[in-house]
Each structure stands twice: as structure tokens, then as C-alpha cells.
Amino acid sequence: MGKEIERKFLIKEAEWNSFAKPEGKHLRQGYLVSEPNKTIRVRTTEIAAWITIKGISTGASRLEYEYEIPLKEGLELLDQFAESELEKIRYEIPHEGKIWEVDVFFGDNAGLIVAEIELESEEENFQLPAWVAEEVTHEKKYYNSCLTIHPYKSWTPR
Numbered sequence: 001m002g003k004e005i006e007r008k009f010l011i012k013e014a015e016w017n018s019f020a021k022p023e024g025k026h027l028r029q030g031y032l033v034s035e036p037n038k039t040i041r042v043r044t045t046e047i048a049a050w051i052t053i054k055g056i057s058t059g060a061s062r063l064e065y066e067y068e069i070p071l072k073e074g075l076e077l078l079d080q081f082a083e084s085e086l087e088k089i090r091y092e093i094p095h096e097g098k099i100w101e102v103d104v105f106f107g108d109n110a111g112l113i114v115a116e117i118e119l120e121s122e123e124e125n126f127q128l129p130a131w132v133a134e135e136v137t138h139e140k141k142y143y144n145s146c147l148t149i150h151p152y153k154s155w156t157p158r
Contacts, residue, residue, distance in 0.1 A: 004054070004064035005119045007137045011102065015131035016113060024089035024104070030082025034145040041145070042069075042077045049074020060122050060137050084148030096127040108151030114142055 025045050033040040037056040042049065049071045055063035069077075078085060086109055093100040098117055105112045115132055136142045141150060 002064045002066070003061060005061045005122055005124075006116050007060050007119065007135060008139075008142055009115045009117075009128075009135050009137075010133045011113045011115050011131050012133045013113065016102070019131050021091050021093070021102075024091040026087070027090050027103075028078060028085065028087050029144060030078040030085030031145050031148055032077065032081050032083065034083060034149070039145045042074050042082065044071060044074045044078065047071065049077075051077070060119070084145075086144060086148050086151075093129065095129045098126055100129060100132075105147070105152065108153045109147050110153070112147070112152040 027043055027045060029041060029043045031039055031041050039052075039054045041052045041054070043052065044050075049069050050066050051069050051074070052064065052066040054065075087106045088103045088109070089106075091102040091104070093102060100115050100117050102113065102115045105114075114136070115129075117126060119126065140146050141155070
């Protein structure tokens with residue numbers, strides 16, 4: 001059984017923009033199933049693809065199963081079966097022994113930047129980088145599956 005424990009945060013834009021970042025990865029991500037109790041997602045980069053099945057969130061935890069698949073099949077699944085999708089650049093930033101994944105969104109979600117950290121337990125302590133702002137872990141509107149249906153540009157007020 002796979003389990004994901006993840007917390008999400010908004011960023012401080014000025015600090016993030018002035019921060020020296022490694023090269024990011026362009027991700028295309030689409031949802032084959034997007035329901036309140038489960039999602040099935042396909043994600044591609046320029047060189048690889050994955051299919052991921054996620055269960056309902058309980059706190060910051062949920063079941064997650066992820067498998068690498070051939071890139072050609074990942075692109076076909078996105079093109080033929082995705083009900084919704086988004087694009088983003090993902091940066092992996094090491095900080096105090098952890099990897100922060102920072103997603104800079106495009107298209108209808110342009111202007112949104114979300115930082116995520118995966119943990120070993122919900123009680124695990126960790127240090128926030130200077131560019132991290134408030135936590136949004138429990139706000140469903142920041143879930144990628146929700147962003148494909150209710151994109152950032154449609155939110156009022158922001």
C-alpha cells in the first residue's frame with residue numbers, strides 16, 4: 001500500500017523570484033478520473049510518463065500508487081482520455097534535508113505558484129524556506145485536479 005503525506009503552501013512571490021533555482025521540469029498533467037474520493041492522473045515530462053491513482057485525503061494523507069509508463073502511451077492517454085489537464089514547471093528545491101516541489105502554473109492557472117513537501121508522518125517537523133508563505137493543505141481549490149476544473153483565473157477575489 002502506498003501512502004502520500006503532503007503539505008501545500010503558497011509562496012512569497014518576491015522572495016521566490018529572487019531565489020536562485022535549479023532548472024525546472026515541464027509537466028503536462030491530465031485526469032482520467034477526478035472524483036471526490038479518487039483521482040487517476042497521467043503526467044508527462046519531455047522524456048517520461050507516469051500514471052498515478054490517489055484516494056481521498058484524510059488530513060494531509062491519502063493512498064497513492066504511481067507507476068512509470070512508456071512516454072508514447074502517456075501522451076496517448078492524455079490526448080485520448082483526459083477529461084481535464086494543466087501544465088506547469090516543477091522545481092525541486094532541497095532545504096534542510098527535505099525536497100520541496102514548487103509548481104509554477106501556466107495557461108488558465110498562470111500566476112499561481114504552490115510549494116509542496118512530502119513527509120514521513122503528519123506530525124513530522126520541518127523548516128520552512130524563506131520563500132514559503134501560508135499553508136493551504138486543506139483547501140481543495142489548490143488540488144491540481146480542482147485546478148483543471150476551476151482554474152486560478154476564475155477565482156474571485158484572488
